[in-house]
Amino acid sequence: MEARVTPSDRFRRGYVPGFDCRLSTLRNTLAYHGHPFSNGMVLGLSGALCFSYADSARNRLPFHTVAGVSDQTLEGTAAALNLYMHRGRHDPAHAGPALFREYLAEGIPVNAAVYRPALKRAQFRGKPVRISDATAVGFHYVTLTEYDANTGEYTVFETDAAAPFRVTEDELMAAWFHDRDHHRPLRDPFQPCDGHWYALNAPKSVEALLPASIRHAAAKVVHGFFAPPVERMGLPALQRLAADAAEWHTEGWDEAALAQSIVFMKILEHWLTGGGFGRKLYGRFLSESATVAGAPELRDVARRFAGTAAAWSALVAELNGAVKCDWTAGVFTADRAKLREAARALPALVDLETAQMEALGRWAS
Secondary structure, X not given: OOOOOOHHHHHHHOOOOOOOHHHHHHHHHHHHOOOOOOHHHHHHXXXXXXXXXXXXXXXXXXXXXXXXXXXXXXXXXXXXXXXEEEEEEOOHHHHOXXXXXXXXXXXXXXXXXXXXXXXXXXXXXXXXXXXXXXXXXXXXXXXXXXXXXXXXXXXXXXXXXXXXXXXEHHHHHHHHOHHHHOOOOOXXXXXXXXXXXXXXXXXXXXXXXXXXXXXHHHHHHHHHHHOOOOOOEHHHHHHHHHHHHOOOOOOOOOHHHHHHHHHHHHHHHHHOOOOOOOHXXXXXXXXXXXXXXXXXXXXXXXXXXXXXXXXXXXXXXXXXXXXXXXXXXXXXXXOHHHHHHHHOOHHHHHHHHHHHHHHHHHHHO
């Protein structure tokens, strides 16, 4: 007798580790539904590649943050591939966790926005694993694939490991609704852990949509760079970053805030986007698209993005070498001379970004 393939087995077969939790859970959920795109292709189709810079006065966190991927990956990819998104903010007082069980019983994975340190403590319960809360300022999506009524446990897939684990209902609820019971000294107000979730249904075939969707998504990225919807994005924000960074070595910039900001910059540059603020992944998207969309000229644009990604990674590494952060002791210091030297690379990055977007725009238009 052939062994039954469980939803978790099926999810694991199509699983690829990723970076940004929205992008990763979306990519793996799409693979579960029969569309095993690469991380790069999902990022590209979303049209969410961007440049964003907000100093502490314009930011929802008390830092100067630089990002390369917006929080619109779910919306953008859903529009590009004609997906049906189920999403919301669950109220356990109204329906408990029953909503998840209905979806899971139908074989539809559910992605829940949890407080990651709490979920990690549940995953490694009873083991001597040190889990830090220091940089957990928002929520983190994970994927639920099954509910076992006999044990009361949910099967969970993280975004960076193919091996699932199980948590009890109480453990899941504690991580999912963490911010209702706990106060975090530093929290992104747009990413509370209080019941956010999403799931999706996908068409059986999306191939006919790809050529037009690829071109439209690329046009969105170019438009967002040269005509951004908000002042903290696009070319104006990049130029402002270059001007601000040229002054970071002066006493007018708070040393502790700069040091913490640069550490978060590293998290956003590498750990959440795969290197170069998403430019490395986007270059791979363009390389794939050269074949999918029948546009070999995109390979040259892809090389431009790969070069810009390497330049961003080098800059962020140099900046991180200029700061020291002890989150336990609350001590944050910066070598201002090293900051001044590192900032000299930014005008060239403005030129690289502009040139690559112009090249992409010539193809997209």
